Amino acid sequence: MFKDTAGIKVTGLPLSSNLFIQLRSDILQGKLKSGEKLTEQRICDEYAVSRTPVREAFRQLELDGLIETIPNRGAFVLGVTTEDIQDMYVLRKAYEAIAVKWAIERITKEEFEELQEAYEFMEFYTMKKDMDKMLNINMHFHELIYNAAHNRMLKHVLSSYQFYTKQTKVNLAYVDQYLDEVLNEHKKIFDAFIAKDPDAGAEAITIHLENAKKRAKLG
Template sequence: MSGHLQPIKLDSYKPLRELVCENIRQAIIDGTFSPGERLMEIQLADEMGVSRTPVREAIRKLELEGFVVMIPRRGTYVADISIKDITEIYEIRISLDILAAGLAAERITDEELEQLNGYLIEIGQHIANNDMDKIVEVDTAFHDMLYTASRNERLRSIINNLREQMTTIRGRSMSYPGRLVETMDEHRNLVEAIAAHDVERAQYAARIHLENAEHTLMRSLSEHLPQKKA
């Protein structure tokens, strides 16, 4: 196991198991731990300066989130997301985002609409600066605001769980040539529909946005697959 985790700082209000979980999850997202790499409880505990109990609890949660796979008598390994996994996640995400967009169109506040438009401006600025990290960060905040506006915390939690499972490869879709311009147009259409409190148009805009994101990601992944020799 080649990863190196930062020691846990015990000055947070969060439970220790949650801090440990966040630390390991972020290491997987950042690529510190590679897909298929084995995670050893003892080594993880030593690196973070904690006992094995919160590490064990964190690994169980990460398995539920899809970040790791626990194989009986073999150990715990970093999950490698497959094409099938991506398809399944998007099938669920599309349905849930359509629901969230419709609820947001009914329940959003003027302040939240103003914030959404502010995020669009920010994303445009980061596109101009070619700052992909910031683009992803603000895009995440944009969608979080939509889910908040749905006024359904369980829906928001489920969507965020699914979205986290895609974090490691999400940038491939957004960085695909021409995709950022398309994303901005799709975001504007979605915000305009929600601002008009047009439920059906908001749901349609959400569907188009997620379907296009999925298709772009699939194209990007297929282009990086080894080509078969003739």
């Protein structure tokens, strides 16, 4: 059985994709350690699959920079370091400022209504102190902005950065004391959409991501 990082069974995807998702999750969560050797036979035995999906999953992991294949030695886990995550925050901050600007300029009425609904859910779950639901709707809020920017490459890059920074072991497990702070930061982002002010939106998202980095204890 393959599960994603939330522990939900993965279905409807090719076997190699499911295996890639599971192995990526195990690396990001630290279950597969940096420097650890991965053999095709070990993965075949552990996940009850043939060598073909294992080779394809390894290829995808190497493209993502999570493993390295060394000739005559095999595949080794590279993992994601704290420095990698620090760099991702810097890159994400730059790209997300562009995304917010474009989204404010390009958002449709329907997309704005979805964003408003997401923000209202954030308010509700903050009031309820429901940390898990707040974090999920937080990710959804950002994804709606990526969609509203109407640029496929930008959406792909930002979705990847968000996934990696949220799923790695070095990321902060939010505590109740941060929920109001995070909501207030998202309010300023949403207010920029209401005001149709791209510069205010870029400033608000930049401050939010700088604070998110501090909350993750990355400096």
